[in-house]
Amino acid sequence: MASLQESFIKIIDVHKEFYSQGQTDKVLEDINIDIKKGEVISILGKSGCGKSTLLNLIGGFEKPTSGSVFFDGKEVERPSRRAIMLFQDYGLLPWRTVRKNVELGLEPDNTLTPEERKDRTLEYIKLVGLEDSINRFPVQLSGGMKQRVAIARALAIQPELILMDEPFAALDTFNRYFLQDELLRLQKKEQKNIILVTHDIDEAVYLSDRVIIMDSQPGKIKKILKINLAKPRDRSHSDFQYYRKVIFDSYEFPTNTQAPDYNI
Numbered sequence: 001m002a003s004l005q006e007s008f009i010k011i012i013d014v015h016k017e018f019y020s021q022g023q024t025d026k027v028l029e030d031i032n033i034d035i036k037k038g039e040v041i042s043i044l045g046k047s048g049c050g051k052s053t054l055l056n057l058i059g060g061f062e063k064p065t066s067g068s069v070f071f072d073g074k075e076v077e078r079p080s081r082r083a084i085m086l087f088q089d090y091g092l093l094p095w096r097t098v099r100k101n102v103e104l105g106l107e108p109d110n111t112l113t114p115e116e117r118k119d120r121t122l123e124y125i126k127l128v129g130l131e132d133s134i135n136r137f138p139v140q141l142s143g144g145m146k147q148r149v150a151i152a153r154a155l156a157i158q159p160e161l162i163l164m165d166e167p168f169a170a171l172d173t174f175n176r177y178f179l180q181d182e183l184l185r186l187q188k189k190e191q192k193n194i195i196l197v198t199h200d201i202d203e204a205v206y207l208s209d210r211v212i213i214m215d216s217q218p219g220k221i222k223k224i225l226k227i228n229l230a231k232p233r234d235r236s237h238s239d240f241q242y243y244r245k246v247i248f249d250s251y252e253f254p255t256n257t258q259a260p261d262y263n264i
């Protein structure tokens with residue numbers, strides 16, 4: 001097992017339960033993961049298996065019921081600016097424009113002058129292609145545009161760890177591919193760590209160094225798959241298809257050997 005120094009993120013024996021309406025729900029069980037500096041990790045699994053909960057634990061938004069999460073050698077106890085979370089529901093403030101929403105993440109950073117903050121905001125709004133909508137409010141944007149604002153806000157902070165909960169789900173194919181490539185470019189340039197929850201097998205294979213496949217009820221790690229392909233990857237290559245198939249097969253979809261009984 002890697003030591004705390006070797007692993008940038010280390011999750012040790014994490015269990016998570018939620019209590020609601022007098023009932024205890026076991027959501028995550030026996031989670032152990034070691035992540036090295038600069039790795040891109042995807043988390044795949046059925047709806048409700050605990051992917052967002054796991055991301056929240058890594059980001060310090062939730063606490064494990066037992067076990068520990070370490071980030072750069074320190075136990076995670078609260079959210080940090082070094083680790084930014086892109087929430088599944090975008091987390092935009094409805095009363096702020098695109099510009100002000102992106103700038104929001106930079107406001108607590110007093111190492112930036114107002115001019116630098118303005119420039120950085122604009123740089124990341126351009127990156128996600130929203131310069132024409134800079135003065136619009138969230139209600140005036142499509143789902144994909146809101147998602148791009150949230151991506152710009154997270155990247156503008158230039159964190160070491162980016163936690164993304166289905167970040168590209170609402171985007172069309174063109175924008176999704178473009179932003180996946182931008183993300184990989186930034187990641188390579190600045191050796192960022194990315195942990196990404198996705199439902200898209202193709203996205204997981206395209207972006208990740210390793211893919212975590214989860215089982216549900218309670219959420220457990222079923223398999224961790226290393227993707228041994230050089231980046232940038234070719235989605236049409238047979239090796240890429242091979243990894244897609246390995247992941248797809250690990251879901252064990254039931255085969256329809258029997259005709260359904262319609263009871264007519």
Ligand SMILES: Nc1ncnc2c1ncn2[C@@H]1O[C@H](COP(=O)(O)OP(=O)(O)OP(=O)(O)O)[C@@H](O)[C@H]1O
Pocket residue numbers: 018019020025027045046047048049050051052053054
């Ligand atoms: N704050 C909470 N209180 C009670 N139960 C919760 C809470 N947050 C999540 N859960 C439960 O934990 C389980 C896992 O939820 P989670 O949101 O982590 O799933 P997920 O894998 O991200 O699903 P999806 O793919 O649909 O986003 C679900 O059964 C959910 O109802």
Ligand SMILES: [Mg+2]
Pocket residue numbers: 051052053088165
């Ligand atoms: Mg989720």
